[in-house]
Amino acid sequence: MASDTIPIRHGEELDTAVIEKYLREHLLNLPEDNLTIEQFSFGKSNLTYQLKIGEWEAVLRRPPLGPVAPKAHDMEREYKILKEISPHFAAAPKPYLFADETVIGSPFFVMERKHGIVLDTDFPEGITPTEEMCRTLSVTMVEHLAELHSIDYKKTKLAEMTKPAGFMERQVIGWIRRYERAETDIVDGVEQLKQWMMKNVSESETPAIIHYDYKLNNSMFNKELTQMVGLFDWEMTTVGDPLADLGVAMSYWIEPDDSDLLKRGMGKPPVTVAPGFMTREEFMDLYANKSGRNLDNMNFYQTFAYFKLAVICQQIYYRWKKGQTKDSRFAHLDQFVSSLIQYSLYTAGKKG
Helix, strand or coil, X not given: CCCCEECCCCCCCCCHHHHHHHHHHHCXXXXXXXXXXXXXXXXXXXXXXXXXXXXXXXXXXXXXXXXXXXXXXCHHHHHHHHHHHCCCCCCCCCEEEEECCCCCCCCEEEECCCCCECCCCCCCCCCCCCHHHHHHHHHHHHHHHHHHHHCCHHHCCHHHHCCCCCHHHHHHHHHHHHHHHHCCCCCCCHHHHHHHXXXXXXXXXXXXXXXXXCCXXXXXXXXXXXXXXXXXXXXXCEEECHHHHHHHXXXXXXXCCXXXXXXXCCCCCCHHHCCCCCCHHHHHHHHHHHHCCCCCCHHHHHHHHHHHHHHHHHHHHHHHHCCCCCCHHHCCHHHHHHHHHHHHHHHHCCCC
């Protein structure tokens, strides 16, 4: 299996001696070998590193370099969330320790190292996808989302860390404000969309633990691609409306019949366009069957999810237009934002 680590990128180095000293002070029975550190190639936001001391392995996760928005990239919160969830959900990495910014200049936490395959836009070399394989992956994704939503959050400290009441109304208002702060051009239909969402806010009766960034490339599978062995990026996790989680998952779940702009707005389309993967409708139907939840108002959640994704892309485009980033990949994101807004309006008009 190809390595998922790379030599550390210039400017993103860690102080190996300082980290090894800290690990030995806080973790018992580490081997006598020296610590080695490599960087993971995946991930576009927080920085993640592989730590190895002899046979012992772990993952270090820290915020990106440079200024960080308030409440974003909260390492301590993510560490606490994993501490509460991992005993109930095997795919969540076990957290080992948290350190504040006094150790290496930024907060970080150390967690379990999981091994497997992460799928994004291609299958790994040596794996020829079959329709049966893609179907199995789809079912696995549905089952783990339903399993996560079935955990009794009241038996964890997430009950004290979160405010599930009124979750969707706060979400709609909050993401509309984010869009307005990052707005660069007038997009047709955006005012109509904002008004529709405010008038049609839906809220499930039973809140649940939601991952809120649930997608294929945040998941890790065994080498046969039959089991999920890891689920990552828990920084947006909270207790809220499980159908919002399903909606976000569907906004990333691309079908072969989707428009080119929807498929390629962020680059090459994900592997979900391959034959055998479920459609969004099939995914949602199976989720309803597994979870017992009523999806009659799912068009609201899908509409909001596409809008939320549009806001995230608009924030990136805003940074490019203001010269805060020179990355040429972002130069045409405004077209993708406009497409997502139109897709939101289309979804809003659907029944049930």
